[in-house]
Amino acid sequence: MAVETAERPAAQATQPSAVEDSGRFQRYRIRTGMFAWMMHRLTGVGLVVYLIIHVWGLKSLTDPTAFNALIAKYHAPIYKVGEFGLLVAVVYHAMNGLRIVLIDFLGWSPKQKKLFVVLGIVALVLIAVGGYPSIYSLLAHYGAV
Amino acid sequence: MASSKSNAVNWFLHRITGTFLVFMLITHFWVQHYDHSVASVTTDVVAQEGELPTYSDEAAAGVKAKFGADAEVTPYNVVMQRLADPVYAVLWKGFNILFLIVALHHGFYGLNNVLTDYIRNPLGRVMARVLSWSVALVLLIIGLYSVITAGW
Numbered sequence: 488m489a490v491e492t493a494e495r496p497a498a499q500a501t502q503p504s505a506v507e508d509s510g511r512f513q514r515y516r517i518r519t520g521m522f523a524w525m526m527h528r529l530t531g532v533g534l535v536v537y538l539i540i541h542v543w544g545l546k547s548l549t550d551p552t553a554f555n556a557l558i559a560k561y562h563a564p565i566y567k568v569g570e571f572g573l574l575v576a577v578v579y580h581a582m583n584g585l586r587i588v589l590i591d592f593l594g595w596s597p598k599q600k601k602l603f604v605v606l607g608i609v610a611l612v613l614i615a616v617g618g619y620p621s622i623y624s625l626l627a628h629y630g631a632v
Numbered sequence: 633m634a635s636s637k638s639n640a641v642n643w644f645l646h647r648i649t650g651t652f653l654v655f656m657l658i659t660h661f662w663v664q665h666y667d668h669s670v671a672s673v674t675t676d677v678v679a680q681e682g683e684l685p686t687y688s689d690e691a692a693a694g695v696k697a698k699f700g701a702d703a704e705v706t707p708y709n710v711v712m713q714r715l716a717d718p719v720y721a722v723l724w725k726g727f728n729i730l731f732l733i734v735a736l737h738h739g740f741y742g743l744n745n746v747l748t749d750y751i752r753n754p755l756g757r758v759m760a761r762v763l764s765w766s767v768a769l770v771l772l773i774i775g776l777y778s779v780i781t782a783g784w
Contacts, residue, residue, distance in 0.1 A: 522685060535739040540770045542732070548715075548782040551708040555684060558707035562678035562685045569764060570673075577657060584650045617661070620675045628677035 519603060527583050530576040537573060567625040571618045578613045582606040642741055649738040656731050663714075669694050672711045716783030725779050732775040740768040 531551035559567065586602050589595045595602060626632045665673050669690040676685040687695075692705045703709055714724045722756060741783050747760040 531739075531742050532746060535743045538735060538739050539771060542736075542775045542778075544776050546774055548711075548778040551706070554708045554711070555706050558672055559671055559682075559684050560675050564677055564679060565719065567677060567754050581650075581654045581657065585654065588647050588651055620665075624675040624677050628679070 491536050500626040519600060523586075523603060526579060527587075533592055534580060537576075564625060564628060567628075568623045570621045574618050575614055578610045578617070582610040582613075613619075636674075646741050647720065649734045652734050653738055656727075656734065659727070660731065661674055669711055670710060672707045711782045721783065725782075729776060729781045730778065736768045736775075739751060740764055 493511065498523050544557055547557045561570075563614065583603075583606070589602060590599055647783040649780050660677055660747045663670060665671050671691075674687060678685050686748075687705050687710055691710050691713075695705050695709045698713055699709060715721050743764055744761055747764065748757055751757050
């Protein structure tokens with residue numbers, strides 16, 4: 488990755504502009520891609536932790552009383568926040584994962600920056616529409632709406 | 633080399649399972665949160681001990697139609713509309729089993745990629761791999777047992 492130094496701008500100024508442009512593009516792409524990759528990893532690990540808790544909790548499907556207690560617990564205010572966080576993690580991981588699949592299988596790497604922006608907008612819409620009920624009911628519970 | 637070949641297969645599978653999961657999660661979220669007649673998790677906030685979430689009239693009608701007029705509209709009965717049916721349940725249980733296998737493979741393969749990146753020691757890598765896939769196996773057994781025996 489490019490490292491910013493005091494000497495670098497002077498050195499680049501002597502080079503043809505095409506080289507300078509490609510260098511700038513490359514540096515920008517790595518930064519966006521790096522952020523996307525880090526978030527993918529972070530949400531991925533979080534989702535595995537959630538998957539473990541989720542499957543473990545569903546043991547109670549064999550016992551009506553325990554299952555009712557578990558589902559009642561999932562309606563507590565803190566779980567509404569968790570539900571929203573889960574949606575954000577799933578939507579991000581799914582949309583960025585879709586971007587990875589399109590790049591790997593359909594060779595869309597020249598379009599990956601554009602893809603990141605478009606799928607980012609789709610993700611924000613899905614989070615807003617899907618997360619609205621959780622957040623609204625939470626605010627209603629505390630009398631804020 | 634056998635290991636590099638299996639890595640390529642798993643790399644490919646990771647993308648396939650990921651794509652499948654997008655569609656399966658849409659179904660899962662829809663059924664569990666947005667379908668008023670069968671969703672077990674509602675928008676209700678329950679803060680009191682012993683209190684149960686309230687369900688829609690459609691859900692109440694469905695439960696009473698299936699389990700009798702005096703059946704209580706509890707989370708368990710709402711879910712059992714789908715899972716206690718002798719015919720319909722096969723489809724949902726089949727979906728859940730497939731979902732479980734695909735999610736566990738995707739999640740734990742991904743986790744292993746992360747662990748391999750940060751653990752440099754070869755023995756440590758083997759231990760992390762054995763440990764994480766053991767957890768996955770335990771979850772698979774618990775999940776299969778829960779899904780298959782639920783309501784039967």
